Amino acid sequence: MRGDLNTLADTYDLPGIGGGWQGPGPGGPGGGAGQVNPPSWAQGTFYGRDQSGRYLTLSITANGAVTLNTGGQMSTGSYLRSDNMTINGVMHRAVRQGNNIVVTNMAAGESVNFSRTGGPAWGGGQPGWGGGQQGNVPSWALGTWYGTNPQTGGGWALTINNNGTVVYSFDSGATQQGSIYGDRLTILGVEYRVTRISNGIRTTNVDNGSRLDFYNRRR
Structure with a gap:
């Protein structure tokens, strides 16, 4: 997953995925040694803010895969025994x-207190995940x-929802959340202009002009 996100960052000339509130150290996808199924109270998506005021989104799946979104930067890990x-x-x-x-x-x-209810960073016309x-x-x-x-020839999908939430999906199954307001798309804190093309849409980085085309079917 981390490789997919850094590939996306390279394509758009974005910064790579670094550390956050979770502390230093190499990241890695879920499924590591000792990963267990978490209790039901720990499963789901939770929202919080760290000591620096950054918005955090913590997702824990039923199989113990952990994902932390820190202001658009993704970190991964595993749920282990003894919580x-x-x-x-x-x-x-x-x-x-x-x-x-x-x-x-x-x-x-x-420590960070996480709630199942999202704060102003997750919708309602306020700053989104991206x-x-x-x-x-x-x-x-x-x-x-x-x-x-x-860069790799692999495929990816961009889903834009009516409420302005955006999801990038990679062939590996990894995802990256973003947001859109009008024709301005934001991913990893970087803004893109979205324009209409024949049978698709084009995203253009407003800072450096790099662009990607997406179509209504795989090519």
Whole structure:
């Protein structure tokens, strides 16, 4: 997953995926040694903010795969026994608090309260997961569009929803969330202009002019 996101970053001349609240260390996808099925109270998507005020989205799947979105930067890890989990190779402890959870970075001693209810960074016309506004999407941009990675030849899909949420999907199964407001798409905190082309859409990086074309069917 990390490789997919860094490939996307390279294609658009974005910064690579680095560390965040979870602390330093190499990241890696779920499925590592010792990964277990978490209890039901720890499964799902949770929202919080770290000590720096950055918005965090923590997802824990039924098979124990862990994903942390820190202001658009993705980190991955695994849920372990005794309600421990690794994120970017750093050990964390999850504690149930009603319908929410508290996650503590064991190395740094910092805790974050995560809620199942998203804050202003996750919708309602406020900054979205990708770091931009969301909503007011033109009808011609709605749907799932397919493109080809110019570096690897692999495929990816761009899904734009009516509420302004955006999901990039890679052949490997990894995903990256973003947002769109009008014709402005934001992914990893970088803004793109979306324009209509024959049988598809084009995304253009407003900073450097790099662009990708997506079509209504795989090519």
